[in-house]
Each structure stands twice: as structure tokens, then as C-alpha cells.
Amino acid sequence: MLALQILIDGFAISSLYALGATGFTLIFGVSGVLNLSHGAIMVVAAVIAWWVAGTFGAGPYLGALAGVAASLACAFVTYSVIVRPIQNSPSIPREEKEIFVLTGTLLWGIMLQEAVAYLFTNNPKTVRPLAQGVVMILGVRTPLNEILTAVLSWTAIGLLYLLVNRTRTGKSLLAASMNPRGLTLLGFELSNIYILVWAIYGVLAGIAGVLLGAFLGVSSDNAGTLTASAFSIVVLGGLGSVSGSLMAAYVVGYLETMTAYLVSPSIRTVPVLLLLVAVVYVRPQGLLGRR
Template identity: 50%
Template sequence: MLAELIVSGVIISAIYALATTGFTLLYGVSGILNLAHGTTLATAGIVAWYVAGRSDLGLVAALAAGIAAGVAAGLLTFWLVIRPLQRNFELSESDEHVFMLVATLLWTIILQEGLASIFGDVSVSLPQMIPGVVDILGVRTPASSVFVAIIAWLVIGLLWFYVSKTKSGQILLAASINPRGLVLCGINLGRVHLLVWALYGALAGFAGVLVAMILGVSPSSGLDLTATAFSIVVLGGLGSVGGTLIAANLIGFIETATAYTLGPSLRSLPALIILVIVLYFRPQGLFGRR
């Protein structure tokens, strides 16, 4: 059983790492905690499932559709929810953050109800990418699950390369460190925020497709996914990508152990408990700063 927990934990942790990297990047650049994150993942997974069953291209078309759905959901969140609040100059900075949290929470309910009315409130999953099984630590593991974990880390590696080695990526990095300095250099901060929301949507869309392959998704699973993602980024430290990756592995293994011992329905419970404990004793997270 221990070997099964290790193998499953590694796979789930890889998916969680990808699913929360975009969430952390978005907060680092824009300072926004998007509580509609889980529903964005679910939207991408459900759209990918719908396209996979109606296209001759199968999973290729499903992946493209899922990423497109993630980008669309991200940009709609920015244009319809976030941007109007940012342009409301009557709100103080503290009030603006509170309103954004409430607005994104209401937005996730709207998206959830919309998905349920269109596709039905049922859990769906995508077929395996590649057939067969592989033996890891004596555990017969679907080759597709291993492939998904590898893809997740490859995408994270590509994101690191983009942020650290390209001009637009370095602008995003600069925006997370000193946005005022960026404005003084003549760079339009609004366009930077638009770029990070689009990139966030693409990452969430990709991750949503992988979640649909391994765990399955439904319109109502968005809140559970948001709770897990929020727990991970708070544990790792808000805005700390490295901390998020470490926390994703911790939460991934803990949730996997919970699913094996207490049942899949209680998978998200430890993440919520950890969230409460961290917020009480160390609100800046393990690797964050006060």
C-alpha cells in the first residue's frame, strides 16, 4: 500500500503543481486571489471532455479546446469581474480586495450553474492518452497517468523558461516585484495584467484537462479544486512559486493518503484543515514573507 501511495501521490502532486502555478503567478503579478480558479479548471476539463467525444482528432482537439476554454474563462473573469472593480475609484485599496474576493466567489457560482445547465451536473473524465501499464515500485500504474505527470512538470519548466528568459516574461516578473517602477519605464500595466490573465487561463486550461484525465471533473467540483489550490498557495506562501511547488507535493501526498484511508469523498478535508492551521499560526506561509 505504501508504494501505491507514493506513486499516486507523485502523479497527483504533479497535477496540483501545474494547477496552482498559474494561480500563484496571477497573484504575484496582479495581487488578485481568484476564487473562481477551481471552476476555471472544471470548465476546461468539461469542455475538453465534450470536444473529445465529438471530434475525430480526439485528445488533441480536446486539449486545444480545454486550453481555449481556460483562456476564455480567465479573460472573461478579468473583463467582467476584475476590471470594473479596478476602475471604481471610489473603493479604497482594502475594500477593492474584499470586493474582488466576493465578486470572484459569486462569479464561480455563476459559472458553476452555467456549466450544470449546459452539460449537466455529473462527473466526467477524459480517456487515457496512451494505453498500457508500467511497473513502478512494484505497482502497476497506467502509462497515461505517468505521462500526464511528466507533461505537467514539462509545462512548469516551459513556464520557468518563459518568465526568466523572454522579454515579456521578465516584464511579468518585474511587475510582481515593482509595478510602479514598470509604469515609470513607460510600460502599460493594464496590458501586463491582460497578458498575465491570458497566461493564467492557458495554464489553468491545460491543468483542467489533466485533472479531468486523472480525477474527473464536474461543475460542482470547482469549489473543492479552489479550496485545494488556495490551501497550497497559502501553505507555500502567497506569490512564492517555489513554495507553491513544494506545498503542492505536500498536499498531493496528504490528499492521496486520505483518499486511500478515509475515502475519496474526504480527499479535500486535510487541505482545508491545513489552511486553517497555517492562517492561524503562520499566515505568510512556509516560504512567504510578512
């Protein structure tokens, strides 16, 4: 019974982690950007969804849509106001651009987080779930919303897989991650590809934020933890490897759930951090890293 409970709970939270980390790793894979405002963008999505659904009485569906739209807008602003000017700046030496982007996105993330705290307080908000009620799975009472979270996460990841592997646009994304210069020689406009990848990122982070808001609830204080969690998963899976991130998301999700159930909920994240340190020592390229 306990094993089944861990299996079900772990699956839901891991799926959500996977979705959150996918966008994060995609951006890194394609454009080499580590976006440290990731957690804040997820928080914006969740809080806007809560606000539109609750305060305006627009209902959960419109609320969720507004949350994803807000995340998309944030992603575009992150790219066009923070990342692109740094990348194009002639006054920043090429080898320092990465660190400037890291700092820029980190500060932007803090600005977003503070703005949310200022406008909506840092009290946690919960997005009205799309599905209410519980179902029994082999004797384990499971909220419908938890199942829906896992299903929607995997639907989004599945659609991303189809896009990347089955469409010409998607394949160009893959090509950009392998050889950006080759792609420009073939006549592709690299900046268009970057805009596309940031758009995909915005949607994925938005869905992840809204689902997290409905599943566990989100406060502006969570922004840092969410970025750190996506970062850990991506490092564990191998920087830039989407399949590595998916696998790592499950390792992290299940390790946390097992710790919470079998040891103590208050040290839930500790074993994951230990594992991360071990991975950095023993296999710095991560589980499925390409280096």
C-alpha cells in the same frame, strides 16, 4: 510495495495540484487578484474538452486543445468583464477593491458552474485520456495516463519557469510582482502585463483542468473544491510565492495520499485542513511567504 505505491500515486496527484495552484498564485503575485472563479474555469476546460473530443468525435488532442482555448477565453472574460472594471471603477474606494474583486470572481465562478451544470448536467465527465494502458513500475501497475499527467504538468511548469526567468517579457512579470510602480516608471504598460499574466493563467488552468478531467474526471460540483484546494495550497506555500506553492502542492498531495492509504479514504482531506489551520496560527506567511 505500499510505500512505492504511495510515492507514485502521490507524485501524480501532487504534480496536478502544483500546476493548478501555479496559475492561481501567479495572478495573485503579479496583479494582487485572488481569483475565486479558478475552480470553475478548470471545470469549463475539462467539460469542453470532453464535449469536443466525445460529442464531436474530434479526438483527444483536438479536445484538449479546445479545453485549453475555452479556459483562455474564460480567463480573458474574467479579467476584462469582472476584474478590470472593478479595479478601474472610481466609485469603489481603493481599500475596498480587493473585497469587490473577491466577491466578483466568486459570483462569476458560481455563474460558470451553474452554466456548466445547466448545459451539460452536473454528472461527472471524463476527458478521453491521451494515453491508454498501464505500465509496471517496480511491480506497481501504473496507468500510462497517470505518468503522462505528471510529465505534462511538469513540462508546463518548466516552460513557465523558462518564460519568467529567461525572457524579457517574463522578467517584466517578475518585476510587476515586486514593484509595479517602478515598472511603469520604466515605461512598461502595466495593463499589457496584466493581460499577459491572465493569458498565462488561462493556459495553465486549462491544461490543469483537462489533465484533471482525464485523470480523475470532473463535475461542475467540483468547482468549489478545486478553488478551495488551490487556495489552501497557495496559503500553505505563501501567498504569491510560486516555489512555495509547488512545495505546498507536494505536501498536500502526499498527505492526502498517505491518509487515503494508511488511514481511510473517506477522511482524505482532513489532515490537510488541520495542517492549514496550524500554519495560519504558527506561520501565517506560509512555507515560503515573503512577508
